[in-house]
Amino acid sequence: MVGGGFGGIHAVSELRRSDCDVMVIDRKNHHVFQPLLYQVATAALAPSDIASPIRAVFSRQENVQTVLGEVTAANLEERTLTIGSDVVEYDLLVLAAGVTHTYFGNDAWAPRAPGLKTIDDALEIRRRVLLAFERAEFEPDAERRARLLTFVVVGGGPTGVEMAGALREIAARTIPQDFRRVDTTSSRIILVEGADRLLPGMSETASTAAKSALERMGIDVYLKTFVTRMDAHAVYAGDQRIPAENVIWAAGVRAVDLADSLGVEQDRQGRIVVGPDCAIPGYPDVFVVGDLAVQTSANDGTEVPGVAQGAIQMGAFVGEILARELRRDAPTSHERRPAFSYRDKGAMATIGRARAVADVAGASFAGFFAWLLWSFVHVAFLIGFRNKVLVMINWTWQWLIHARGSRLITGALGSHVGGVDARLDAHDSMHVHQFED
Numbered sequence: 001m002v003g004g005g006f007g008g009i010h011a012v013s014e015l016r017r018s019d020c021d022v023m024v025i026d027r028k029n030h031h032v033f034q035p036l037l038y039q040v041a042t043a044a045l046a047p048s049d050i051a052s053p054i055r056a057v058f059s060r061q062e063n064v065q066t067v068l069g070e071v072t073a074a075n076l077e078e079r080t081l082t083i084g085s086d087v088v089e090y091d092l093l094v095l096a097a098g099v100t101h102t103y104f105g106n107d108a109w110a111p112r113a114p115g116l117k118t119i120d121d122a123l124e125i126r127r128r129v130l131l132a133f134e135r136a137e138f139e140p141d142a143e144r145r146a147r148l149l150t151f152v153v154v155g156g157g158p159t160g161v162e163m164a165g166a167l168r169e170i171a172a173r174t175i176p177q178d179f180r181r182v183d184t185t186s187s188r189i190i191l192v193e194g195a196d197r198l199l200p201g202m203s204e205t206a207s208t209a210a211k212s213a214l215e216r217m218g219i220d221v222y223l224k225t226f227v228t229r230m231d232a233h234a235v236y237a238g239d240q241r242i243p244a245e246n247v248i249w250a251a252g253v254r255a256v257d258l259a260d261s262l263g264v265e266q267d268r269q270g271r272i273v274v275g276p277d278c279a280i281p282g283y284p285d286v287f288v289v290g291d292l293a294v295q296t297s298a299n300d301g302t303e304v305p306g307v308a309q310g311a312i313q314m315g316a317f318v319g320e321i322l323a324r325e326l327r328r329d330a331p332t333s334h335e336r337r338p339a340f341s342y343r344d345k346g347a348m349a350t351i352g353r354a355r356a357v358a359d360v361a362g363a364s365f366a367g368f369f370a371w372l373l374w375s376f377v378h379v380a381f382l383i384g385f386r387n388k389v390l391v392m393i394n395w396t397w398q399w400l401i402h403a404r405g406s407r408l409i410t411g412a413l414g415s416h417v418g419g420v421d422a423r424l425d426a427h428d429s430m431h432v433h434q435f436e437d
Ligand SMILES: Cc1cc2nc3c(=O)[nH]c(=O)nc-3n(C[C@H](O)[C@H](O)[C@H](O)COP(=O)(O)OP(=O)(O)OC[C@H]3O[C@@H](n4cnc5c(N)ncnc54)[C@H](O)[C@@H]3O)c2cc1C
Pocket: 002, 003, 004, 005, 006, 007, 008, 025, 026, 027, 028, 030, 031, 032, 033, 034, 035, 036, 037, 038, 069, 070, 071, 072, 096, 097, 098, 099, 116, 117, 158, 159, 256, 258, 289, 290, 291, 292, 306, 307, 308, 309, 311, 348
C-alpha cells in the first residue's frame, strides 16, 4: 500500500482479518485530515488535532508493517517499488498516493504563493498570515501597510472559499483588540476564481449563496479572472494589478510524480486511468484508489470526484476485493470482479464563522444548520477519538469567544523582526517569543 491517506487507510482496514502481510508506505509518518487543513493554516486548530501517526492508526492491526519512506518508482513488470536506495518486491499493489497542487506551468510562483496540501504547507501559511499582521503593526508607510494587510486567495473551490472566510474572521474579529497601532479590520481579502462561479463542484444555489455570504463579510470575489503574473509586491489578475504581500494558492491539482514512473495511461493531470475494478487495465494485481485514480462510476457513468468520499469508497471497495480473493486464494482477473459505483453523499463548504453551504440528498441549503451538519460530518470522519474530542472542544470555544488558540509563529523570523525593532520609538519595547507547536 503506497499512501496512508483516506484511500489507503480504508483499503488496509478491510484486510484486518486476511491472511497476508500488508506494508503501508508513506513519505509522512502521519495521516492528515485534509478538509480541515485550512483551520490549521488559519490558527483555529493545532496540527496534531487533524493528523494521526499512521503507525498508531494500525497499532492493533497486526498484519500491518508501517514504513516511512518515499516511493520514487514502481516497476509493474518486475513487481517492484523503489524506496530511496531500496527495492521492495510486492505480490499485490495498491497505489493511494493522491495528488498535489499545480501552478499550471508557473512553478516560479510556488515560493510566493504557497499551496495547501500538507501540515507543513498549513504551518507555512499560518506563519505568513500571522507575520503579515505583526509587520503591519509597525509599518509606518501606509501603502506598504495596505499591501501587508492584503490577502489574495487564488482558486474558488472549497479550500479557497474556506480560507478566504477564515482570513476575514481573523482580521475582523479574532485579533483587532490584540493590536495597538494597526487596524486589522481594514485588511482586504480577495478571492480570485477563473470559472464563472465559486464552488464549481457544487450546485448553482450553493455557489450563489457562498458568493453573497463572502461579499457580505467584506471579501472581494473576482470571477472569470485568471492570475497571469506575480512579483514581490503584487498579483496580476485579469487586467488588474493588486498590490499584495500575501498570496495563497488553492487552484489546480496534479498527480504525484510517482504516477509518471508507471508507464500506463494517464489523464491531463497525470492521474492514472483504471478499469471498473479500480485495477490498471492489463495489471489485475495493481490497484489505484482515491485522488490518484481516474475512475468512472458504474452506476451513472460519471467520473468519481477527487473528494474524501471518493477515496474512502474506492479504498474500501478494493480492500474488500483483496480480502475476498485472498480468502478463496482465487486467481485474479479483471472480469470476475465487481465494478465500482460511487455513492454521492453530498458536498459542503464553510463560510466564515458558523455558516456553510451544503448540497445533500438533492437539496441545497445555507446558513447555521448547514454549518452544524458540516461540523458533525467532519468530526465523524476524523481519525482518532482524541482528535474528535479536541476539535469539538476547540470549535465550541471559538464559537463562544471568537478565539483562535493556535496563533503561534514558528520558525526563523528572518529580517522581519529587525525591521520592526528599528521602527520602535524610544518608549516602546518588544519581546518576541518563539514557540514550538
Ligand atoms: C486543503 C484541502 C481541502 C479539502 N477539502 C475537502 C472537503 O472539504 N471535502 C472532501 O470531500 N474532500 C476534500 N479534500 C479532498 C480530500 O482530502 C482528498 O480527496 C482525499 O484526501 C484523497 O485521499 P487519497 O487517499 O487519495 O490521498 P491523500 O489523502 O492525499 O493521501 C495520499 C498519501 O500518500 C502519501 N504519498 C504521496 N506520494 C507518496 C510517495 N511517492 N511515496 C509514499 N507516500 C506518498 C502522502 O504523504 C499521503 O499521506 C480536500 C483536499 C485538500 C488538499
